Amino acid sequence: MEKVALLDGEPTWVFPPESATPEVVAALAFSGARLREIAKSLGGRAGWTGSGLEYWQSASGKWKITGGAENPQVTFFVELCPPGFYECVEIWTVHAEIAVRCDHMVDCGMHRIESRHAYPRTGAACVDSLDELTAWLLTRHQEVPPATWRSRDRMAAEV
Numbered sequence: 001m002e003k004v005a006l007l008d009g010e011p012t013w014v015f016p017p018e019s020a021t022p023e024v025v026a027a028l029a030f031s032g033a034r035l036r037e038i039a040k041s042l043g044g045r046a047g048w049t050g051s052g053l054e055y056w057q058s059a060s061g062k063w064k065i066t067g068g069a070e071n072p073q074v075t076f077f078v079e080l081c082p083p084g085f086y087e088c089v090e091i092w093t094v095h096a097e098i099a100v101r102c103d104h105m106v107d108c109g110m111h112r113i114e115s116r117h118a119y120p121r122t123g124a125a126c127v128d129s130l131d132e133l134t135a136w137l138l139t140r141h142q143e144v145p146p147a148t149w150r151s152r153d154r155m156a157a158e159v
């Protein structure tokens with residue numbers, strides 16, 4: 001599973017050639033910058049590559065775009081998948097979520113606190129959705145102090 005920083009990758013890995021326009025590339029860079037802004041404010045990490053948004057290749061060779069910003073208290077995450085990335089999902093999907101690390105005795109992964117989903121008709125429309133959802137993540141980060149996300153976790157272990 002390969003991860004490639006946004007600026008080192010090729011938009012045509014994810015988008016059809018006619019959708020891989022300079023406008024799309026610029027909008028992706030803008031969304032990536034938002035995630036880096038959240039990460040900087042958190043004092044944390046901006047995705048695996050540090051670029052905010054990155055290309056991510058599955059074991060079967062398919063590409064999607066993921067991104068994130070996190071510190072030990074909270075994780076902000078986005079994902080843009082072309083049709084066919086997941087088996088039997090033949091539509092474009094864009095997903096954003098805010099999550100905290102599981103605090104159960106047996107770690108179940110992440111606990112999702114808030115999320116949003118979009119199912120755009122085209123690749124170019126996906127980039128607009130990614131723009132909206134990264135703006136939403138940045139707004140929520142500005143509204144909610146990072147240390148208080150855990151207190152919103154309805155799946156939290158009983159203390």
Ligand SMILES: [Zn+2]
Pocket residue numbers: 102103104106107108109110111155
């Ligand atoms: Zn858990």
